[in-house]
Amino acid sequence: MTARPGIDVPDHRGRTGLDRAGRDLDRNPRVRVRDVELTSQGWHVLRRTTFDYRRRDGRWVTQQRETYDRGDGAVVLPYDAGRRRVLLVRQFRYPAYVNGHPDGMLVEAAAGLLDGDAPLAAIRREAAEELGVVLGPLTHVLDAYMSPGSVTERLHFYAAPYTPADRTGEGGGLAEDGEDIEVLELPFAEALAMVRDGRIADAKTIMLLHWAALEGPFAPAASRTGRTGAAARPPARSGGDVGS
Template identity: 60%
Template sequence: MSVRDRVRVKEVRTLSDDWYVLKKTTFDWQRADGTWQTQNRETYDRGNAAVILLYDPDRRTVILVRQFRYPAFVNGYDDLLIEAPAGLLDNAEPEERIRKETEEETGYRVREVTRIFDSFMSPGSVTERLTFFVARYSPDDRITEGGGVHDEGEDIEVIEPTIEAALAMIADGRILDAKTIMLIQYAALHLLR
């Protein structure tokens, strides 16, 4: 029996359709013991996305970005968030989108990208599935200053720490973004050992 056989959707209500879509769904769930239980869940649908870590194995550096994130701010984080470049797919294929997003945010034009895994980042409430990539870069690959798309409200600073400095930023709390932590740890284990 698949999970699809264990879910009976009764009602779906749209609560908000402004920035992204927030829905409240009432459904019946067939529990492991065979009984049915009515549950309610809210889901926030912002679409799927892609994220990338650029790494230079010769200099043992990575490219990260710093930007303002309102949800982190209202949860008490009074600094710019350090992240790996990322963006929503907007109906594009993940590899196509991450190439464009990398150039917009960092100014680097990547050649070969490697897809390493997919992950649901907050599956209890957010529908987003994130595709993770890594790509080699060199200083010669930078074709613009980056900084993001002004009309989309992006105001992005590009930083280039060593892998050791990035790991230290995770340890001391300067990097709190889950997708970035995952990519830096991947790089430390598999790319920049």
């Protein structure tokens, strides 16, 4: 039998057993996984899973779903509440470009894959690489599945204060990873206006900006009390971060 990279023998990233993901799932008694087929293992992994699903009327049906597994990620909104500014990035996104975006240059909150790190460590790494900023205490905002119909990724959302003195590098991302990232420091009011007129069309960024306006550092309650963090967050635990 021919050895199969990523299954029987290591693929180009040293991975094996990629066809095992999901085979032992038993948390939902209405789902019985029958087979997992590895259809592609480039940098990330595409699988086709066959499972039995019990509908609400009690009937069992057999279904197939393709899932794209790129690992989990983290995203952060750095904010300067005193100057009412936020740090964002602009970079080329081919999938958006090929699907109707005028030039593919998306304005986003800095984000990246965990790559084996804890979410807090990963987002501090990404902030240094992409933004050139050392973040203050991190507030955990929420976790969300961004495209649960096909993509397995769970994204961890954070916000953190910064000052001009915390911008210790140029940012721009890692050239060896093909990154070419422009750092944008924007007035918060302008960032919200960019959401309204479509200049910001990235979901994770829209979610964080709306959180900042409704519950976070730019919420009316935060302005009245002079607080610069989330309006209803508890004090930071040891290590200077709130949440995980």
